[in-house]
Amino acid sequence: MDDWLVLRFEENRDRLRAVAYRILGSEPEAEDAVQETWIRLSRSDSETIDNLGGWLTTVVGRICLDMLRARRVRPEHPVGDHSPALADDVVPDPELEAIQADSVGLALLVVLETLSPAERLAFVLHDLFAVPFEEIAPIIGRSPAAARQIASRARRRVRGTPEPADVDVVRQKEVVSAFLSAAREADFSALLAVLDPEVVLRADAGAAAYGSSPVLAGAAGVAQQFSGRAAAAKLVLVDGMPGLVWMRRGEPLIVFSFTVVDGRVAAIDLRGDAEYLQNVDLVPLKG
Incomplete structure (x- = not known):
């Protein structure tokens, strides 16, 4: 395996984990998504990838979208259950928990659970990680204009102001x-x-x-x-x-x-x- 490619992936790992965790709200699933991203990268021709960071974000986004859709078909995680179960002999890491609490509020995760997979992905990638709609659009299978509209609708729901969205629907x-x-x-x-x-x-x-x-x-x-x-x-x-x-x-x-x-x-x-x-x-x- 190319050591350079491994190094570049490790440079992006924390960001990919953060993206996956904010989309999925589950640490084990986020780790699975990041691992699957690495597998896909290792099987790809890296010389054809001009922007590795953007490529990795796109891939992890698609993987997370598939996982969200599968979850809707076969629900496994109740709302609010965003942390892996701890065995009796496992002591939580206070520093790690503090970092997670700061980066992802539980209230936000609960609200995100109410969004459709496309809304959740568009909102997280654009509003939390500044991914352009031109890059989000192919992930969710929409035009950039439609992706912008989906993110806007999700943003209103996250902020707790559904009335304008209802007017838009009508x-x-x-x-x-x-x-x-x-x-x-x-x-x-x-x-x-x-x-x-x-x-x-x-x-x-x-x-x-x-x-x-x-x-x-x-x-x-x-x-x-x-x-x-x-x-x-x-x-x-x-x-x-x-x-x-x-x-x-x-x-x-x-x-x-x-x-x-x-x-x-x-x-x-x-x-x-x-x-x-x-x-x-x-x-x-x-x-």
């Missing part, structure tokens, strides 16, 4: 409903009215397989893409925010996530990736 539902209605009715003018002139549409490979353009910019082009083609789409909450889903035989095929700015759709992300569809939270809404 307004976004109105905008998405207007988009859906105009698309179903092939009302091109109504679509243009609800779309920001510089709206951007992005589709992953799964969504593109059903005929969606991978990237499309501009209200006219996006309106043309959807005009008369959303008859089977249904209004849902996508990870807590209003969006759409296209289903077949009861299974989601494409999820539509919207970024709404100033009452207009600024971005649409279409996701058809199988892993994403398996983990995304979808809750039906009435139109």
